[in-house]
Amino acid sequence: MPNNNSQEYENSTRKILNDDRIRPYLDLNRIEAEKCLFPGKKTGTGWEADAFGYDLDGGLVLIECKHYKKDRLNQNQVGGFAYTIQDVGAKRGIIVTTFGLQSGAIKVAKAENITLIRLDYNSTDKNFTVHLVNRAVIQITDQFNSISFSPGIARIKKYSQEELLKRIHEDSTRENPEIK
Known part of the structure; x- marks a missing residue:
């Protein structure tokens, strides 16, 4: 059954990114399967991450999921996520989206060490297409x-x-x- 809402997409994304065929391309040891609230070091506010993991050196990696039917993420959205990463003190971030990024958002992502992953709109943890930087992984x-x-x-x-x-x-x- 295809993902028709953001919560299903987030749940599927967590499972897919934790898959042994995907995780090594992200340089992650593990991904936690729940949303989490992280305290901001500078602001003192709480920041929600759709998922998070730890890289091979134990550094925190925040993961943001965007399940949009037709829009690419803009630079303000990616910039907001970049600030979240900075305020939480995470090492880097990953954005998982259905349609990619606008050109300004790509510049922000590159400058802020944010990895982009495209996960097709109707992907589930059983049937999915994941587009990484130089690779695509398909499971049917x-x-x-x-x-x-x-x-x-x-x-x-x-x-x-x-x-x-x-x-x-x-x-x-x-x-x-x-x-x-």
């Missing part, structure tokens, strides 16, 4: 929404896992006849 189970692209056109179809694997094999053998 019983049913997967196939996505195909042509210039200016996107088409989505539902296939059972068996049908999807059959189609992948057919495409592979058509393009590479030596594969049987």
Whole structure:
């Protein structure tokens, strides 16, 4: 069942980022599975993190999840998260979003050591597509929404896992006849 609300998206994100296939690319030892309130060192206010983890050296890493249907995060949103990281005293941050960042937000993220991860809008902890900096990780189970692209056109179809694997094999053998 696809994620249709932010809470489900956050819960799925925590599980996905803790997956042994994903976590090593983030240089994290572990990710805690609950939201947490961190005290601000300078402001004295409490800052909520959607998730958090610890890097390989034990440094705190805050994780922010944004489940938007169509909007990229802007620089003010990323700047606000950067301030949260600074005030809490975390080593760095990770933003998980469905649509990425606007150009100004990318500049802020790079300057403030914030990692961007795109997790598709309908991802669940069972079926997901994670886009890391130089890599994508896809997990499918019983049913997967196939996505195909042509210039200016996107088409989505539902296939059972068996049908999807059959189609992948057919495409592979058509393009590479030596594969049987």
